[in-house]
Amino acid sequence: MSARRRWRVMGRRWRSTGRLAHRLGEAHVLRAIGDVQQFREEREAALARYGQALALYREIGAKLGEAHVLRAIGDVQQFRKEVEAALASYGQALALYREIGDRLGEAHVRKAIGDVQQFRKEVEAALARYGQALALYREIGDRLGEANVLRAIGDVQQFRKEVEAALARYGQALALYREIGDRLGEANVLRAIGDVQQFRKEVEAALARYGQALALYREIGDRLGEANVLRAIGDVQQFRKEVEAALARYGQALALYRAIGAKLGEANVLAALSRLRIDDDPPESRRLLEQALALRRAINDRYGEGANLGNYGIALIHRGRGAEALPFLERARDLFASLGLTHVVEDMEQRIAAAKGEGG
Incomplete structure (x- = not known):
């Protein structure tokens, strides 16, 4: 081959390599934009960007990028409670991670699948997935992943009312977060411990844990975490019938959620406020609920x-106002039915029967 021909061949290869690098960079940027949009709760926009990135990754054969974006798509679908779609996306990502030997990606997606199964109340399946993820994290020495999955296992145990086991798992996670200096993880698990203590009606202990978490969130500038724990403190104060204190905490949380544009958190605190005002100001209570529902939509x-609809109806039943509760419970049942959540529909049917029997 002549020197001139060799230069032409090499030039074509360089141009081809340059085009591939350009397409790969474009895909990475699109995925990063999707991540920002997901953080800002712009779910449709995020899915559109992820879809563009996915097409590019597949076009150039970048299987790792493809796996990462499929997992990100699954995360959005999980948030939207599109559980079958999320499991499908996670399943595709898992197959790719295993094919290319990415053990960390495999661990992340196994934990994500466990999160979906936990949501579906398939607790044994969730624990199995978490166990697989935990083994992988320990094998590759990822202490942060290990801590995160220990906290997730604690969440399952908390759901099953295995509070001592949950506290033990949270304690293991807390030690790991402190060991690696993850202040955010430490704050999150302190809040989870506070949640267990709140469930056990150990309100002073819960407030102490929430206070520790609050200090950490403020120290690291996590305004979302700060808002979440302020709302949790408000929940404790609402339980203790400290209405003014609860209103103050909810107000602080609401201001933070609005300042950072966290519509989910804003909806959560509006719903909590609606239940807090259910006795002293029913019209204001309904107005707050409708604001929360509008944000959800x-x-x-x-x-x-x-x-939100179901919890509002349950709150009315507890006050002997069964007839008022019925429309809220029925709307909740119909929504859950449209999502295919059979176990939640059955619970709503029982609540509706109780409301009809109670009258009011």
Whole structure:
């Protein structure tokens, strides 16, 4: 081959390599934009960007990028409670991670699948997935992943009312977070411990843990975490019938959620406020609930919309106002049915029967 011909061949290869690098960079940027949009709760926009990135990754054969974006798509679908779609996306990502031997990616997606199964109340399946993820994290020495999955296992145990086991797992996670200097993880698990203590009606202990978490969130500038724990403190104060204190905490949380544009958090605190005002100001209570529901619809959180309706109906039943509760419970049942959440529909049917029997 002549020197001139060799230069032409090499030039074509360089141009081809340059085009591939350009397409790969474009895909990475599109995925990064999607991540920002997901953080800002712009779910449709995020899915569109992820879809563009996915097409590019597949076009150039970048299987690792493809796996990463499939997992990100699954995360959005999981948030929207589109559980079958999320599992499908995670399943595709898992197959790719295993094919290319990415053990860390495999661990991350196994934990994500466990999170979906936990949501579906398939607790044994969730624990199995978490166990697989935990083994992988320990094998590759990822202490942060290990801590995160220990906290997730604690969440399952908390759901099963295995509070001592949950506290033990949270304690293991807390030690790891402190060992690696992850202040955010430490704050999150302190809040989870506070949640267990709140469930056990150990309100002073819960407030102490929430206070520790609050200090950490403020120290690292995590305004979302700060808002979440302020809302949790408000929940404790609401339980203790400290209405003014609860209103103050909810107000602080609401201001933070609005300042950072966290519509999900804003909806959560509006729903809490609606239940707090259910006795002293029923019209204001309903207005707050409708504001929360409107936000849920704006971010396509249909599960959260159903949960707010259901919890409001349950609060009315507890006050002997069964007839008032019925429309809220029925709307919740219909929403959950549209999502295919059979176990939640059955619970709503029982609540509806109780409301009809109670009258009021």
